[in-house]
Amino acid sequence: MSGFWAARLERLGERAAWVYTGLVFVFLFLPIVIVVIYSFNAGRNVNQLTGFSTQWYAAAFSDRFVMRALGNSLTIAATTAVLATVMGTASALAMDRLRPRLRRLFEVLTYVAIIVPGIVIGIATLIFLVTAFDWLNPWLAYLGGPNTPELGLGTGSIIAAHTLFTLAIVNVLVRTRMRGMDRTFIEASEDLYATPWRTFWQITLPQLVPAIVAGALLAFTFSFDDFIIAFFTSGQDQTVPIYLFASIRRGVSPQVNAIATVLLSVTILAMVTAGFVYRRGQRRAAPSVASAGDSAVAGVPVAAGAGAAEPTS
Amino acid sequence: MTQQSGTVARADAKRRGGAGLLVLPAALWYVGFLIAPLIVLFVMSLGERSPNGGYAPGLTLEQYANLTSRITPLTNTLGLALLNTVICVIVAFPVAYTLALKVRGGWKLALVALVVVPFWTSFLIRTYAWMTVLGNQGIPRLLSGVGLGEIQLLNTPFAVSLGIVYNYLPLMVLPIYVSLERLDHSFVEASRDLGAGPIATLRQIVLPLAAPGILSGIVLVFIPVMGEYLIPILLGGGKTYFLGNALADLFLQSRNWPFGSALAAVFVAGMIVLVALYLWVSSRLVRSGREASLL
Numbered sequence A: 001m002s003g004f005w006a007a008r009l010e011r012l013g014e015r016a017a018w019v020y021t022g023l024v025f026v027f028l029f030l031p032i033v034i035v036v037i038y039s040f041n042a043g044r045n046v047n048q049l050t051g052f053s054t055q056w057y058a059a060a061f062s063d064r065f066v067m068r069a070l071g072n073s074l075t076i077a078a079t080t081a082v083l084a085t086v087m088g089t090a091s092a093l094a095m096d097r098l099r100p101r102l103r104r105l106f107e108v109l110t111y112v113a114i115i116v117p118g119i120v121i122g123i124a125t126l127i128f129l130v131t132a133f134d135w136l137n138p139w140l141a142y143l144g145g146p147n148t149p150e151l152g153l154g155t156g157s158i159i160a161a162h163t164l165f166t167l168a169i170v171n172v173l174v175r176t177r178m179r180g181m182d183r184t185f186i187e188a189s190e191d192l193y194a195t196p197w198r199t200f201w202q203i204t205l206p207q208l209v210p211a212i213v214a215g216a217l218l219a220f221t222f223s224f225d226d227f228i229i230a231f232f233t234s235g236q237d238q239t240v241p242i243y244l245f246a247s248i249r250r251g252v253s254p255q256v257n258a259i260a261t262v263l264l265s266v267t268i269l270a271m272v273t274a275g276f277v278y279r280r281g282q283r284r285a286a287p288s289v290a291s292a293g294d295s296a297v298a299g300v301p302v303a304a305g306a307g308a309a310e311p312t313s
Numbered sequence B: 001m002t003q004q005s006g007t008v009a010r011a012d013a014k015r016r017g018g019a020g021l022l023v024l025p026a027a028l029w030y031v032g033f034l035i036a037p038l039i040v041l042f043v044m045s046l047g048e049r050s051p052n053g054g055y056a057p058g059l060t061l062e063q064y065a066n067l068t069s070r071i072t073p074l075t076n077t078l079g080l081a082l083l084n085t086v087i088c089v090i091v092a093f094p095v096a097y098t099l100a101l102k103v104r105g106g107w108k109l110a111l112v113a114l115v116v117v118p119f120w121t122s123f124l125i126r127t128y129a130w131m132t133v134l135g136n137q138g139i140p141r142l143l144s145g146v147g148l149g150e151i152q153l154l155n156t157p158f159a160v161s162l163g164i165v166y167n168y169l170p171l172m173v174l175p176i177y178v179s180l181e182r183l184d185h186s187f188v189e190a191s192r193d194l195g196a197g198p199i200a201t202l203r204q205i206v207l208p209l210a211a212p213g214i215l216s217g218i219v220l221v222f223i224p225v226m227g228e229y230l231i232p233i234l235l236g237g238g239k240t241y242f243l244g245n246a247l248a249d250l251f252l253q254s255r256n257w258p259f260g261s262a263l264a265a266v267f268v269a270g271m272i273v274l275v276a277l278y279l280w281v282s283s284r285l286v287r288s289g290r291e292a293s294l295l
Helices: A002-039 A055-061 A064-095 A100-115 A118-144 A155-179 A184-191 A196-225 A228-233 A240-250 A254-285 A292-308 B002-045 B062-069 B071-102 B106-120 B123-134 B139-145 B157-181 B185-193 B198-226 B230-234 B243-253 B257-287
Strands: none
Touching (some): A002 A254, A002 B123, A002 B157, A055 A064, A064 A100, A118 A155, A118 B243, A155 B002, A228 A240, B002 B257, B062 B071, B123 B157, B185 B198, B243 B257
């Protein structure tokens, strides 16, 4: 009797767990979907659906300030992605050959760069650069004459701060991939008297490409989405998130929804590509290990998550 | 013999030199944009405020002493961040449990990926989305439509908690999921076979095994929530005050840099203590046979 009730209760509990999980998924996606829907709204009222229209996209794309912010954001994200990928990959490749103590130090700094909250990076970069510029500018003026442009905050300082933590993320991704790599090909290549350089180009690098591409895309997205670091280090230059924040505070206009949707699309496209490339590479590298996909998927989001804790405020 | 080892050593040194060259740009970047800024932050926190804002050199602990006079907002922030982190654990645990132990096959990875997708999208947009949902034309209008009267949701502490849970949920679900995923389902079955009820099984088997994941989640969520800036501004109407808001005011509005630096330095120090504590506790958990995964 009690067994019967216990079984029913357990089934009920199980069903409740499913319903609850379903509700959490709705909770996670509904607000984003609403923003996208309202971006195609015809009416001026932000909260009343009155028909389909793309006028807010047209308005956004013909707005000089939006376009300048978009241009800045793309430049910053692309430069950050290139710098972070090159430095992150190079350091990941060579780290193992460093003296153990130096390697340990580098590892610690990498984790610190990932873990320090974005707001601290933003503030520290702000006061460091302002202090440095205050000291440098008189010297530059002295050396270059009165018409020398002054150093100041702007896209350059945002790139510097973004590159710091994205290079750390690329480094971790590539190193994780190197650890999972099949060494037999490298050994075979060395046994066959290939030069180290050739082994690198023909064996090592192709196996690392998925991690490098995923890292580059992650770096691009984190930089493109970041608000808080740019908020402190941007000076007079605007990025899309900073522009969005300012217009939200001025009062919500339907144009905001359109810009937000464009931003969302770019991000999701980049992220899905990153996940896809990384997983494909993982499968090709370890075809015999069926569960490799598991750790790959868990690996990317967790690494991404740890990093993404960063650009948030 | 000696000559040979000398050659080896030289080759080794050359290899190391090459390695150093490859690591150098990244290392310089760390020095220039992580270590140096943090040092400047610390030096500035020992200085004085210049009359027209900004920084005047000095060597005083005055700023830190001032912190104690403003201890109430600090402890409030601490309490709020803690409370919201706990809410996150409570909301996330059943999701992670269902995903790890109830879902089977290919669905599992798809659903885990779905938890992460919102996290990939812009933090600002996710928070802004809730302004529409909670604003007077959103849920409150629906509620008053059913005759529940006027309810204010936006610009309340509730909205702030909601925004935090919404934004940080993936960071909590993932580590708990990973630790439960490793849980051997036969433990649960054995516990049930031996006559333990569902609650006893949860308490004695599932929760202890999930502990490392919960711990990672708490660290991953608590630190950024402390430094939260956007959510209190957009969803709390500036009424709830987190450390991030205090820092933004001090650096961008009142331009009291030395005091702001002291506050930021305390934040960083607290963070280091927390992470060290986490590593210590999780290494003890590992020794007792459980694994932790922060990164």
